[in-house]
Amino acid sequence: MTGKLFCGECGEMLIGESGTSKSKRLYSYYHCLGARAHKCDTRRLLKEDVENTVALLIFDSLKERKPLMKSPTASIAPKGRTLRN
């Protein structure tokens, strides 16, 4: 997802990297380009955390789109009511 994520602190791009921890476990994370340039103090963000957050944001935006998709149905509903009355 590199190139699509930006730091909430400084607005610089977040770059995905991976490395190994002391326990030799491979892990992936994102870091802020601004932090590399000492413009920002955002620390490394675990890829898992970032992607969970992104998934939540996508989920939220899908939820927000629902009312728009419902609006044609909503305009039909009053007609149905008139017929029933």
Ligand SMILES: [Zn+2]
């Ligand atoms: Zn930053």
